[in-house]
Amino acid sequence: MMNGIGLDQLQLENRFSLLSESFYSPVTPQPLKKPHLVAFSTEAAELIGLDPGRATPEQLSELFGGHRSLEGSNPVATVYSGHQFGGYTPQLGDGRAVLLGDLAGSDGQRWELQLKGSGKTPYSRHGDGRAALRSVIREYLCSEALAALGVPTTRALCIIGSETQIYRESIEFAANMVRMSPSHIRFGHFEYFYYTRRPEQLKQLADFVIQHHYPHCVEMDNPYLAMFSEVVERTARLIAKWQSVGFCHGVMNTDNMSILGLTLDYGPFGFLDDFQPGYICNQTDEQGRYAYQQQPSVAMWNCVCLAQSLMGLVKQGDLEAALNLFEPTYAVAYTEQLKLRLGMAGHINNDGQLIESFLRLLELAKCDYNAVFLALEKAASGDVESVTALLGGTTEVSEWLSLYLDRLDANALTLMARNNPRVILRNYLAQQVIERAEKGDFSDLAQLHAALRAPYSDALDIYSRDTPEWGKNVSLSCSS
Structure with missing residues (x-):
């Protein structure tokens, strides 16, 4: 990359931390034991103006393994709530991630850097705040794969492995991942302040989102309505992209819905193998609420939840009119x-x-x-x-x-x-890579990542084969 800067030259701000502490809690990332670089996305690095050649594995491991901080870093964990499988959960929040800060990228777009797997926060509940290596590998691969397919998504800069042990179904090794996004604000952030009856903070949040992410809405008759209308349309177009590429998210809770219409939070996701509209990729989704064919209607339902949170800022009739944009926008985009x-x-x-x-x-x-x-x-x-x-x-x-x-x-x-991609992230491919990575061999991970970043090029034969019967339309757990 020409004119890129070195890792130590990255200067962070944290615009979100300028809001009051009603919105977040300051958190210090907990260091990993013997951190080491597992994967690094040069494409993501270039988005933030980072020269991949000036970011050594040792630097990346120290910085994102929790042993050093970037200049200007002011890590916080944000608070939100959400509807999970249709039921409201009063408080969630960043339970295993911290927002390090944000910076201007190579094209002027600002990017937030979030460290996932960074340890306990006030919102960890009964969790340890860590992430398993297998789960961050899946998110790293899928977010970069969807980006290459033209699907709006958060991005993944790197994975830092470690010798820190964590317990899930068995003992595993913890890993951190640096997630990048213009914003990590979710529908659930708005729901939290609506259901806790704090209209002033809800208005502050809406003003913050408009100022930094929907500035063109300021000139509209009702900026909050204009913002919401655009969120509805972006969400509809996002789901149309998911359906067209055969992507099933698996956990479409409102706390996993991006206010920018991005794919956010990769858990037990899956891509269709055999075409089965009722495909359920999440083992815990016993009723099929988030099945592939249900994704458009669930996204619309989630927009209704967001609309309810904005009723103090926008008239109900105007919110309903904006919600009516979803179905035609989705239909046109999907077609x-x-x-x-x-x-x-x-x-x-x-x-x-x-x-x-x-x-x-x-x-x-x-x-x-x-x-x-x-x-x-x-x-x-x-x-x-x-x-x-x-x-x-x-x-x-x-x-x-x-x-x-x-x-x-x-x-x-x-x-x-x-x-039409020649390679997609089939679950069995991800699993094969994970098994090698858990033994310390990251070469297959790098090779699959490279193939997914060029999905329309002729793929290696190992990636273009039909899915074996044992690997078809599998369901995964939320454990990570």
């Missing part, structure tokens, strides 16, 4: 995302029907979701064998395929190649 993957440029009246028929065929065939788009690329080149093998050789498939191929124009293949 457009699928059309890109299908290579369908422009607009023709029967596009919607063609897509609905495609999704119905997918559900009947229960074939690999990502593979079918790659097979359709081959079909667009004249080879229909792969797609009929996946969707089946029925008359309905043949009729749909004929209509679909007639719809494509000369630019279809280019469009498809730019929007």
Whole structure:
């Protein structure tokens, strides 16, 4: 990177700490035992103006292993609440993360640096405030993978491993991860001050968000309504991206919803293998509240919760009108995302029907979701064998395929190649990397990360294979 700065030259502020201590608690990160660098994202580093060549493994390990602090760092843990699986939890907060501060990136965008796994905070409840190596590897890989797919998300700068032991289902090693985001403010931050009946603090929070993240809303008749309307639309477009790439979050509680419409908090997530709309990636989600097909309706429900928190700042009728933006925004965005993957440029009246028929065929065939788009690329080149093998050789498939191929124009293949990844983060790939990393070998982690950062390039054969039966549509626990 040209003109990047060294790690010791990074200067942090902490704009969030300028709010009163009603919003946070000062916290000192607890040092890890024998910290060492596990992974480092050069792409994320460049976003904050950091020259990857001027950040040594030793420097990174000391700084983000809790043994030294960046200049200007003022670590705090923020307080929030939230609806978890539909029920309200009065107080949550950063239980294993601290906000170190923020800085201006290479393009002027400000980025907050948050240290995840940094030890106990006042909001840890019964937890130890630590994060297991396996959990931060999953978040590191997935946040960087989604970013490469064009999905709005927090980013991951690095992972610091250690010899600090923690107990989950068994004894594991703790690790820290540096998470980056323009803001880590959640719907739950607003809910906390609404339900504790502190309207002044809620207004301060809304003013802070508008000032730093939605400054164009200041000129509107009601800046709070303008902000909320944009949050609704951003959230709808985010979920459309999730659905189009086959991403299932797993824990869509309101405290995991970003006020900027970003993917936030990676727990028991999963990407679709076989197309199963009812896919549940979270073992604890026994009712399927956060199943893949439920994500749009849950996101809308979460926006309703945020709207309720803003009722002291915006009239109910105006909030309801803003909420009505969600469904049409989502529908348009989802259709457009699928059309890109299908290579369908422009607009023709029967596009919607063609897509609905495609999704119905997918559900009947229960074939690999990502593979079918790659097979359709081959079909667009004249080879229909792969797609009929996946969707089946029925008359309905043949009729749909004929209509679909007639719809494509000369630019279809280019469009498809730019929007259909050759590699996605399948759970079995992540698990294989984790098992190697837990034995001290991080080479596979670096290799998979590199492949995920270039998803539209031809992938190594090991990443483009079909998911083995044992690895399909697995569910994971929230343990981390």
